[in-house]
Amino acid sequence: MRHKTLSECYSIFTVKVQHSTRICTHRKYSTSIQDAKPFKSIPGLSSLPYIGPLHHFLPIIGEFGPNANIFNVIGTLHKKFGSVVKMNGVFARANMVILFDPKLIDQVYRSQESNPLRPGFETMEYYREVINKDIFADGIYGLTTAQGPKWRDFRTKVNPALLKLKLVRVYTPPLDEIAQDLVSRLKQLKDNTTYLTENFMHEVNKWSLESVAYVGLGDRLGCLTDELTPEHPASKLMKCSKDIMETSFQLEFVPHPWKYISTPAFKRLMKTYDTQWQISAMYIDGAKKRFNARGHDIPEEDKSILEKLLAIDERVAVMMGNEMLMAGIDTVAFAT
Known part of the structure; x- marks a missing residue:
């Protein structure tokens, strides 16, 4: 039986939780800092000290197990926790918030304006900056791994x-x-x-x-x-x-x-x-x-x-x- 592709199932967006949080000031989504909910109030997988949500992915006892696929994990998170889900960090991975609502995704994009910080493809970033650094030594990392001003600079060059x-x-x-x-x-x-x-x-x-x-x-x-x-x-x-x-x-x-x-x-x-x-x-x-x-x-x-x-x-x-x-x-x- 063929699995559905992820885009057939969900519109998703992941956001790394930074040490400082930017509040969207666009007119359509104006939010005061007093009204912002704390990170701990976001529903998501339970976490344990030191190992975070790792136990959910362990053999036998884990809800997903070590061979979890993206369709199973994302589908379960959406069904259990709704349109905003958190995943606490583990193994040097930052805390993550997963959005399923296109309106919320739009809000994040607008709050980041022209200097977005987008999670994902850290392995590709490692490949380009460490494993194959001779080829990428000139600092051109592309739209996939570049962040903030570097992303904006590259995007400005290719947009025309x-x-x-x-x-x-x-x-x-x-x-x-x-x-x-x-x-x-x-x-x-x-x-x-x-x-x-x-x-x-x-x-x-x-x-x-x-x-x-x-x-x-x-x-x-x-x-x-x-x-x-x-x-x-x-x-x-x-x-x-x-x-x-x-x-x-x-x-x-x-x-x-x-x-x-x-x-x-x-x-x-x-x-x-x-x-x-x-x-x-x-x-x-x-x-x-x-x-x-x-x-x-x-x-x-x-x-x-x-x-x-x-x-x-x-x-x-x-x-x-x-x-x-x-x-x-x-x-x-x-x-x-």
Whole structure:
């Protein structure tokens, strides 16, 4: 039986509890500090001294057990505690508040304004700042791991290439063609109900990567062809994205000692980040060679996002291309 994707079930947002709390002053959500409820009043999993909520994830006695998956944990928290849930910190992980109400999520975004502090992907941050620091030594960390002013600076650089309305007109025909290819492929597979039942999301991920790659790199990867094998770079990218999401949850959301001990799961995740970066770099280098081999300039509106960003800052262009090929797969597919 296929699990629902997280976005099919919930609209969620996590907030790390900082030592100092900012109160939203936007007109729509104006709140005085006197009216703010204390953190301890937020419902959530019970915690014990020193180990926090760890006992909920232990074998036999734990409500979730050591093999808990994100759907089970998030679903249970929402059902038991409502739209605002806390998770006390453990193993150097900060206290966390999980929001399920889109209006509350909007309130948090507005209170943080242009310098958001967003939890999650600490393992990726560790990979970029410690494991692979030679590549990321220039301080360009991308939208996924950058926080506060660093995030704002990166976002300011990429916004002109990403958010112009005219891009909708430019990309509509090729993206429609990719969507039609997916429809044709699903028609071919419709009689194989067993395959589609078990692999429908995989087919949607193929469409998602093909679409994101075209917008980002200006070229198709061949994800929707019958020739796509498990050894194809695009297949490996999709597997990396899936493994990153699942293993990051196990290491960062479920209590885990990866900050103290290099566990097998942590080592696998670092290797997965390596593979994802190498394949993305290969596709990005191929796109750069294709741009240079063209021999002439083209109208700005016809350029891919990567080509536009290369003219501004090559470091930003490479990082944005990498993040599109990683995060774009699941976020686009799950939102469909």
